[in-house]
Amino acid sequence: MTDEHPTRHWRTRLVHPRVAASQDFRALVPAIHRGSTVLFERVAEARDDWRGEGYSYGLYGTPTTRELALRIADLEGARAGFVVPGGQAAIALIYLAFCRAGDHALLPETAYGPNRELADELLAGLGITVETYDPLIGSGIAALIRRNTRLIWCESPGTITMEVQDVPAIVATAHAAGVPVALDNTYAAGVLFDAFALGVDVSMQALTKYVGGHSDILLGTVSVGTAEAQERIGATHRLLGMAVSPDDCALALRGLETLAVRLDRLEKTTLEVAHWLKARPEVALVLHPALPDCPGHEIWRRDFTGSASVFSVVFEPGWDTQRVTDFVEALRLFRLGFSWGGTHSLAMAYPPLPRTQRGYDGRIVRLNVGLEEPADLIADLEQALKQVA
Numbered sequence: 001m002t003d004e005h006p007t008r009h010w011r012t013r014l015v016h017p018r019v020a021a022s023q024d025f026r027a028l029v030p031a032i033h034r035g036s037t038v039l040f041e042r043v044a045e046a047r048d049d050w051r052g053e054g055y056s057y058g059l060y061g062t063p064t065t066r067e068l069a070l071r072i073a074d075l076e077g078a079r080a081g082f083v084v085p086g087g088q089a090a091i092a093l094i095y096l097a098f099c100r101a102g103d104h105a106l107l108p109e110t111a112y113g114p115n116r117e118l119a120d121e122l123l124a125g126l127g128i129t130v131e132t133y134d135p136l137i138g139s140g141i142a143a144l145i146r147r148n149t150r151l152i153w154c155e156s157p158g159t160i161t162m163e164v165q166d167v168p169a170i171v172a173t174a175h176a177a178g179v180p181v182a183l184d185n186t187y188a189a190g191v192l193f194d195a196f197a198l199g200v201d202v203s204m205q206a207l208t209k210y211v212g213g214h215s216d217i218l219l220g221t222v223s224v225g226t227a228e229a230q231e232r233i234g235a236t237h238r239l240l241g242m243a244v245s246p247d248d249c250a251l252a253l254r255g256l257e258t259l260a261v262r263l264d265r266l267e268k269t270t271l272e273v274a275h276w277l278k279a280r281p282e283v284a285l286v287l288h289p290a291l292p293d294c295p296g297h298e299i300w301r302r303d304f305t306g307s308a309s310v311f312s313v314v315f316e317p318g319w320d321t322q323r324v325t326d327f328v329e330a331l332r333l334f335r336l337g338f339s340w341g342g343t344h345s346l347a348m349a350y351p352p353l354p355r356t357q358r359g360y361d362g363r364i365v366r367l368n369v370g371l372e373e374p375a376d377l378i379a380d381l382e383q384a385l386k387q388v389a
């Protein structure tokens, strides 16, 4: 220990310690860096710059947040990525980066509910019109593109009703009209659907689901494929102050290391459960992208390299809302709750969905399959079906 300042008071030494541990520590996992202030040696070097390679303020990146952003962007084949406080924050960031008063955006009517609520309850008041479209529209989207359309959203498969979209056809049509396409790629965990190879301009994920993988963080990413999108998203990210916790980023980095094994296992178990349900007389439709009942199944076969853990079941027309409710409440291993992508199996019943098509009259249940043994999950579904028979 060298003591250059033996006379300094202990109060001063609390914030300017005269000892320091060696930083020469080589672990397998990235360090968790906390920090708002970034220190500079000279006034001339001090800057407030989100674009720079170096660090200038915690909001624009720490080694931990940048490590996560870089790894996700690399996995997705993106030009750059930004970490945000959650999937919904990612959605808001994309709208605010691309749309101004007087602009028009297109959103599949099957999009994640709060995406549509953001449009109706907040963006409408800012003079931004968000029009919904049939997710199966494909290149027919050309008829909806207006002179002032600034953004087209895709979300594939759709929330609850699982329609798989023809994203390449929508991208081709949008680009012909000079409109960028944003994709909610959460279902594919950024890896089962190659968004940037298929032409998408901006891709977002709720890392809350598969990357986090354990239902213990809320985090999101926005990845960009073009310099223009990078500039828009980066500048807006800074202005909105979308800071994230390095601890949450560290959990997401840990989640990435086991993402492949979890996805493999989840896909296998989910398919087993979905096929079992398909053979049940109570079930009218199994809306799983890998099963032919699912609208857009052929597109899933063409564009995806796998399926994930969330899918829906539509019961026979004789089922009313009470029976569907009784069924989900009779489940024991499947717990009642929103979200998906974690280790636990979940179920949720939905009222008739506010959609022009495929609203399913309150006969729909969404399941998220976890890491439990498939036979036990099937036994749970079977006992619940028996209870409401």
Ligand SMILES: Cc1ncc(COP(=O)(O)O)c(C=O)c1O
Pocket: 085, 086, 087, 088, 089, 112, 155, 159, 184, 186, 187, 206, 207, 208, 218, 219, 220, 339, 340
């Ligand atoms: C498809 C989809 N996108 C975005 C989100 C929002 O993610 P978060 O809960 O991290 O805000 C969700 C959450 O359920 C989702 O299902």
